[in-house]
Amino acid sequence: MKRVITQMNLPKGRPRDQHADTKILEAALRLLERHGFRAVTLEGIAEEAGVARTTVYRRWPNKAAVVMDAFLTQVAPGIAFPEHPVAVERLRLQMQLLARAFRQGPGLLIRSLIAEAQFDEELRAAVHHGWIAKRRASAKAIIADAILAGELPNDVNADALLDTLYGGLYYWLLIDHEVLTEAYVDSLFATVLGPSSHMAQSKRFDCDRDVPGATSRIRSG
Amino acid sequence: MKRVITQMNLPKGRPRDQHADTKILEAALRLLERHGFRAVTLEGIAEEAGVARTTVYRRWPNKAAVVMDAFLTQVAPGIAFPEHPVAVERLRLQMQLLARAFRQGPGLLIRSLIAEAQFDEELRAAVHHGWIAKRRASAKAIIADAILAGELPNDVNADALLDTLYGGLYYWLLIDHEVLTEAYVDSLFATVLGPSSHMAQSKRFDCDRDVPGATSRIRSG
DNA sequence: TATATACGATGCACGGTGTAGCGAAAAGTT
């Protein structure tokens, strides 16, 4: 779908207006912030961008795809894993960044996108690859570092660990949004990793673990 | 507005067809199983039920409300907390019940409902009260029992504990559905509560007493 | 100049929603 332009592969006709892309995405963000996902239409986005509706359709297949791109360009850069000498602390600090985003505008967007993805397999894949997978890969690398540093036992199930940690955040976002204070995020974190997370919690991990299905989990990321 | 019928408050005119309710809900379930939430329309439900479309609109405000009721009447009875002498085991066994439901037809329904609830505040409240809140109250009571029995430390944060446990399940359901084996559910559980929390024998007792009939429903006329 | 593509503008068929009005049916009330 995406058209890659190289010197070997020159498009023949009138080139696409490069400004149109950003105009459309910015218009989408403006309208989304004002009216929410459901109330926003492709017609409205095109009008707000000063562009014909057909022009939008030439670049994205539907509204969800436009919003997905707008969301990624605006939000994704702001929630990278912070640096910290203690690896596990990097997880906690990033959870706090994510929670802050969830509390504000981006939270509404990601809610809408995940919701819409339940009905649109293509969007679901886009959310997964563009939003979930990258961060999850980074998190797994950090967990590996934490194990090497002795902050976590080496038999930790990284998938289950991340599902419980971030699952708690998404559960709040999508299902039970009452309060999401920094303290509560910390308590989510502490519930899984223990109150002093940078030290291995012998109480939780000292037994031999036999979780036979854990390695059978298939992941794309 | 809910219409409460008592002996003091008799409706004047022609009474509503009592069979229509169940006919509509059953028709909705049949169609949902066959075609999914998005493809199902109120028109189709009414036709399948052998009922006029206006009759459906007199009882529910929109499709999501009908589906919500159909879902609750079918699914909710099947996932009550099983009995077990070890309190914590009751949590684990119920997570397995829920996971089994998530893997099958009901999983698709609850996905659709939670998704739709992101755009419909009324439906969101209905999902919360009819689906989430009751089970969460039961779970908290069980946690209290577990603390009394010495299975959990008495300073445990029940909310955070449940958010991480069930958050992991819903995270799988809504965002990252690859495989959800029993073993993986156990590893989610073990990640939060430690492998030592009585994962030995799982005797299963049927116990449907958690769902006392009609739950809170959103209705129009 | 010839070719190829994007542009804005317009029109349109499609499908589902939610409401309104109709006469008939089914209950209670007098």
Place this chain on the structure above:
DNA sequence: AACTTTTCGCTACACCGTGCATCGTATATA
């Protein structure tokens, strides 16, 4: 029995967003 009230099935309709097609025009390359 006559009256009142409410639901019933049915039909009709306005509304809205979608997605596609088409048109003449603009802007690039060969």
